[in-house]
Amino acid sequence: KQEVTQIPAALSVPEGENLVLNCSFTDSAIYNLQWFRQDPGKGLTSLLLIQSSQREQTSGRLNASLDKSSGRSTLYIAASQPGDSATYLCVAKLVFGAGTILRVKS
């Protein structure tokens, strides 16, 4: 049974910092891994989808990496902004982690 863990559970950083969010999964037989952002009371907005054959995906200031063999993915956010404040979630084989709550202070 797939289990997904996200570390840290919460993170508070000053504006402009680069940061890394971690996602680990127990079942490495995945086709893909997807990262989402969720604002309070809202649905999930897709950020990046990494196919199992890929090692990285980039979109603007976001970069996600995937290491299937070690069961890990990281989401790197460059030059963080207050508008990046949200909960970040990863999903593998339909199983979500509990998320990382990010607060970027201006």
Add this chain to the structure above:
Amino acid sequence: DTGVSQDPRHKITKRGQNVTFRCDPISEHNRLYWYRQTLGQGPEFLTYFQNEAQLEKSRLLSDRFSAERPKGSFSTLEIQRTEQGDSAMYLCASSPPGHDTGELFFGEGSRLTVL
């Protein structure tokens, strides 16, 4: 192009009443998923349809929960005899045809409050 649509967005009901949520997926997507999310937690998988067939159902889905997708388009999630513990956000997602799950696209969710 419309995204995944869910209705109603908010529902307040009394304990013991039945409620039904509707999800309209992105038109060319043949896969549809229901999740439940409580405060501070990640979404929990409930069930999954490919076209009209319900292929997977979580043990979280008690006998009071039923989901349908009769024509392979929209889906409904019904909760009978609601309990206070059913209060949550119910999220629907869809994904395009393919050999794997594919990219998930979520709706804005239906928030249920059971008094």
